[in-house]
Amino acid sequence: MSDVTETESLAAPLADEAAANPVSGIDQTAGNFSYKMDYEFDAGTGLSEKTVRYISSVKKEAPWILEFRLNALKQFLAKPMPTHWATKDLENINFDKIRYYLASGQKPKRTWDEVPDDIKKTFERLGIPEQERKFLAGVEAQFDSEAAYSNIKDVVAKQGVIFANSTEALREHPEIFRKYFGKVIPTGDNKFSALNSAVFSGGSFIYVPKGVKVAHPLQAYFRINAENFGQFERTLIICDEGAELTYMEGCTAPKFSTSTLHSAVVELVALKGAKIQYITVQNWANNVFNLVTKRGVAHEEAEIKWIDCNIGSRLTMKYPGVVLKGRKARGEVISIALANDGQHQDTGAKMIHAADETTSNIVAKSISVGQGRSTYRGVVHIPKHLKGCKNNTECDALLINTNSRTDTYPAITVRGDANSVQHEASVSKVSEEQIFYMQQRGLTEGQAMSLSVNGFVNDLASQFPMEYSVELKRLIDLEMEGSVG
């Protein structure tokens, strides 16, 4: 059970680097390894009603959830691929070859000592237990379909914060979660939200009671280990009135020659005056289709901020959104996407203004390297009857070498003159002269490119909590140094 497959030996030099760097923060760079596992629960290959029923029965779900899943499966099968606007590469996903549910057990452990050895080793290699000790309020570590470990610090639990996986939360706290589950992102929102709704497993369900401000971030880490696997976590975060939470997710998978599918649904609800900051720093191997739907609803004077850093994957399609439902609600998306050779980052943001005096801010920066391709898609919608709404959108693209491609599709529908929008876009290139200049000071070509890219995203990264900006920098360094031919 414990053969380690090391596809590339990334681990050793990185260990040195971590030792040399005292503010090491989060390390997702050492993700390219996997363990041979015997899964106790395996839904087999391919997707049918049987698959869905199997998952539901393994989880001993309430009948309404099975209903929800079966309805979602129908919608998934009925919906066409969105290839009329999105890339044709989606057609290369073979849904019959994917394994939809793999788990070694059902209940996540509360201490690392109880976690099975290989799984524990995985997360140790990724540095999760260490981060938890250092600066987190709670951690959930998902291995393929289920959380292997989940723990929340006593002080936070005592404040009434609930932090559980989807199965557990829907079983034990339906009175809190059922009301919002599938409401922010309806099943039929898109083909992949329907797929997730049919086969979802794992993810974080969080409830923060009225007025509770969680001082440290809660974190989930999603690890794909198996080949030909689909990971479909489901996250729902509810911050009650005046509550505040920072949530962070990280993801990695080993690199396989076959493709891997990651298709999550994340719903956020910020009630009156609540604040949610949702941070993603992900580093997928470039065989992963990463098709994620993320949306939040911000009630009166509430604030939702998505910080979304996408590095790696074969194709990422993700447009975090905020529905600004209450007066003076604020929404923000900060998006950083790095598309290296063979990668396509199709990312963006959606801001749906639905009340007066709501404000939204989108800052999207993309970097395209070599044959890498970046696409920005944005939607900003402010209907005519609203007053005092504001949107600011800024999209900047950085191209490194001439083959890179970048596209921007901003769709801004703003009606009525009592609202204001600002849109700025720029495309810049890292020139041969700039690289030569930096090399002339003694930096290698890879270091020079890393510096340019880090410089390009610096104004955004410097606003992140330090651990995440350090992590982002490390991922960029690794990606750029690997890209020099």
Next chain:
Amino acid sequence: MSSLEIKDLHVSIGEKQIVKGLTLTVRSGEVHAIMGPNGTGKSTLAKAVAGHPSFTITSGDVLLDGRSILAMQPDERARAGLFLAFQYPSEIPGVSIANFLRAAVQARMGEGEELDATGYYKRLYSKMDLLKIDRKFTSRAINDGFSGGEKKRCEILQMAMLEPKFALMDETDSGLDIDALRIVADGVNALRSTNLGVLMITHYQRLLGYIVPDHVHVMWDGRIVKSGDKSLALELEAKGYDWVKKELVRA
């Protein structure tokens, strides 16, 4: 004692030959000035020696302490002790002077050696004070929005921090005001006394009044056509390049 030897160097861009057989040796502590009309290939020479990828060296050699550097990447040449103060320094948005120089200093350290941040900043600030550069500049992006003179001063700051064996200074004086010229010259003279060798490209005698050259060379159409001591610069200033041209025709 170090040496930088340029031997019968031929450099072209695409099909176009620009440097056409240039020979010159600079030793530690020496200052060589190169003067010459616009477009004769002075910057091309400097960039080719530094390893710019647009320029092809078709024949000849460049030796640092007796070893050819032509097979080395630009960054390897830099770490071996070569510094180019650019005529037109590049702007690098988002990369602060402090971080950039820190990376450059770190790049010169051995494997596993860690830069001492406090010591680094101390040194950086003292060099900035010497060059009368406001400390606020450390957090500004390199050359981004700098005035012409600020860019040139920033080049010298980098040179002072990186302590090269040889500096190729390409028109560092142009764009500097009178006070800045003196400050930069003092900086270079201080480094010279620690054995820095300098190849200084300039159009003006004024700089040579502050940094007194050991040798002055006139470059014309890709070659050195006349060499002399510091008086040659004065003569050039008085008589112009036509004088050299006439001499050339006569020869």
